[in-house]
Amino acid sequence: xxxxxxxxxxxxxxxxxxxxxxxxxxxxxxxxxxxxxxxxxxxxxxxxxxxxxxxxxxxxxxxxxxxxxxxxxxxxxxxxxxxxxxxxxx
Amino acid sequence: xxxxxxxxxxxxxxxxxxxxxxxxxxxxxxxxxxxxxxxxxxxxxxxxxxxxxxxxxxxxxxxxxxxxxxxxxxxxxxxxxxxxxxxxxxxxxxxxxxxxxxxxxxxxxxxxxxxxxxxxxxxxxxxxxxxxxxxxxxxxxxxxxxxxxxxxxxxxxxxxxxxxxxxxxxxxxxxxxxxxxxxxxxxxx
Numbered sequence: 001x002x003x004x005x006x007x008x009x010x011x012x013x014x015x016x017x018x019x020x021x022x023x024x025x026x027x028x029x030x031x032x033x034x035x036x037x038x039x040x041x042x043x044x045x046x047x048x049x050x051x052x053x054x055x056x057x058x059x060x061x062x063x064x065x066x067x068x069x070x071x072x073x074x075x076x077x078x079x080x081x082x083x084x085x086x087x088x089x090x
Numbered sequence: 091x092x093x094x095x096x097x098x099x100x101x102x103x104x105x106x107x108x109x110x111x112x113x114x115x116x117x118x119x120x121x122x123x124x125x126x127x128x129x130x131x132x133x134x135x136x137x138x139x140x141x142x143x144x145x146x147x148x149x150x151x152x153x154x155x156x157x158x159x160x161x162x163x164x165x166x167x168x169x170x171x172x173x174x175x176x177x178x179x180x181x182x183x184x185x186x187x188x189x190x191x192x193x194x195x196x197x198x199x200x201x202x203x204x205x206x207x208x209x210x211x212x213x214x215x216x217x218x219x220x221x222x223x224x225x226x227x228x229x230x231x232x233x234x235x236x237x238x239x240x241x242x243x244x245x246x247x248x249x250x251x252x253x254x255x256x257x258x259x260x261x262x263x264x265x266x267x268x269x270x271x272x273x274x275x276x277x278x279x
Contacts, residue, residue, distance in 0.1 A: 007191030016261035020235070020242045044197045048264055051271065054214060055236045069111035073125040074103065080129055081099040085136055 004030035015045045099136040131156040200276045220270035232263035
């Protein structure tokens, strides 16, 4: 019994680890058991998952950062590309 | 059949240059590096056009190449030696819990999720600002994992450390990011 009783500090670490790998059964049971009783750790877990889901929304990120490729960079890359691709064709 | 016009790096630049640049900039946070990555991507794409199956769109295909370039870039840049940073952090992390390892700085009630896309965007801008302020190693590990979907194994290779350490690094990054958001976003409201 004792080995699946974890402190909040340990649970916060395990919650994160569970986002990176499948934890052994005893750890998963430990988390579930702890979360049943601990409102703060439940909240912590929910917030981490929420941040993850937000960060993963790709389209939103692209839309959010509406910077365009600067003109000078565009010209430079274009020049480079035309030269390099011409070499290939010759 | 793929036609000839499509095999044109300059045209790709015109069509997808902005999108690729944004994609890169978000992940490397340095405009010069982002520009270089776009150029490398287009050149690599031009050279490996044979491999383009045509099953996805050109944009998706180019983005895939760019992703690889970004991961390469992460691998090449040497991680700042910031073990001190990590120790500092261990201190600040420690103080989130009391001596009985219960929450001292309690996770606050964030209320409901953001109501609309506009709010989500604002929140995301805070997330990126927070990421910039994390110790570089933590920020990099976090971006590799959550934005590029790198495995912890890849992150371990990058930091030349064992898996256990990687999980701790990611745990710390998440904890700090969460706390930063709480202070700068949720407590403001």
